[in-house]
Amino acid sequence: MNTSAMGNKMRNTQPRRGSIADIDAALRSLWSEFHQDVSGGHTVMRACMSNLIIYCDTKEEAALIGKEIPAIVDIHPARVLLLIGNGQPKKGNAESNVSIYYTELNSGWQVCAERIDAIVTTEAVDRLPSIARSHLIGDLPITLWWASRLPPPDAGDIFFQLAELANQIIYDNMGWANPAKGVASTTRWVAAQQDSKVVHNLAWRRIAGWRKLIGQVLDPQTAPDALNSLNSIEIEHGPHALAMTWVLVGWLASRLQWKAVDGKRLSDSELVWRFQHQQQDIKVVAKRRPEGEPLLYRLLFDWSRAEQPGRICFERLDHDRIGIDETMSTVPPRVFSAQIPSRSALISAQLAHRSREKIFEEALKASNSMSAVFQK
Template structure:
């Protein structure tokens, strides 16, 4: 169980004073017990609207063991002209002799919209040098993110936050030219991509990949970006030539992409029944008459297979969903890794945009 070891507060302060207070507090905690040492893996800079800062704090508390070493929260109050700050150092309640207790630091800086254009001058003194720095702005604030691009190596984003999937895809591509992008919309499709890959992994089934004739993806009405990225992944891995899909009634998007042997029909369908972000189901059909479906269900994904001979199989893939807390935790973990499949999928998704 973690306990707060020290808290420092100041009004109308500056980044230099915050940094000095953190250094002094860390030294004091270490002097009291040499077993306490600061965690040194990742800086996470969060730019949030002040009115929703509590919600973001709750999400970060639930990421578990993937918690960043130092979290810097820039809480934006439009009318604020000065900086207020709270710095907290937290660690385990007890550290026995010979053990190590990792300390994690959180700095909340209350700032105004006037500070966002030059937010790098506030954040730079507060990040731990020689560590990777990840920026996350769940409420937009593109101007703030852009000001931090010379300081950060990773941007954590969520393409489903943007009401226009096209804008989200274009923004992600723009960012990926400068930094490594971790997209939560992409991570939500991980269990689906894993199951597709596992299905076609056996040598006897793998040739069927070249005969896929249609792809139907059902998604939360606000998660069209996740569906586009999944199709983009298939296209980039299977060398499909993409063409823009066409918007239809009811939010449906459909069209064709071009495989080596045949065209592949693509259909993206909003599912108003789905209460959480992400995908609700997908169906792949092949020219040989095989149909493979996945549907979100209690306890995992419900899989269905049938072929022209009338063979039918149904089974449940347990534990496929990680929930939103798990998705954010995985996003922080991915900041330390490099997914080589996202950028090609993103480029293919861009070419699918209506």
């Protein structure tokens, strides 16, 4: 059997191409050949903790996800169903690729994933839910990773049918063409789920370091009255990171009980919101840098009064650190460890969670209120 290395530990078998109807036969054949190749008294352990359905709608995104799957299943073994809409099958309107991911242990071999790719044309995309349903492992949790650039509810039937199969839905609002519309529609859908499903936005984990840092540095014991006296926040973010910025501001608004009263687009790269809390006006400006990565780069909090300045400016220094800019701050400069996690790390970490996060959902509700007052 031909195999290819996938990093220092993880390997995968050569993908077996065939029709959708050939998937089960291809899996049996791969298992049989794998057992023959590693025979000689070695143990083969099949590790599988859940089903992971991944939907994407371009072959380019599928190629990126394919590179991330080994890191995901190394931490969280799963049967992976990669569904590719708008694909380009070699023959007809649908085809499959089947492979196995495995790693060597001291006592033998561990199979960490069975990967099934279902590639269909635009005309056949409605077949994907039934393909996924037919190849799930029973009695194991099911997670849907919605990797399309379309906000989940805006994609229509394909999303709703796949979501019906899942116990947990993971989506990512990075790169949404219309963040205001996407936040509004997605938040309404999340609220309608009540306690039936776990829904998670990768942006929530991406801003975890920022949330922790803001909570520590602006804690009332560290900076008395800073949070209660805030009058403005300026945020600089990179391209495709506005929706993530939106979630961060929504988190602040929900935790500090701000009410969104106004929102405007000042230019193609700058938005402003106005909030109120106990007769206090808070202005939040979000500016997009002309180039860079989809990250938060700079946050300036200002709680100055007439004769008492109060400011703190956080700035991302590199992929591992966030610092306090002493030239823009009235607090001592410091540097904090804040490594940017990979997408695969975010996914594998979330796969282990099986309960809803109320603080996240409250942040989503506040984000929706921000979109409701936004003037297009």
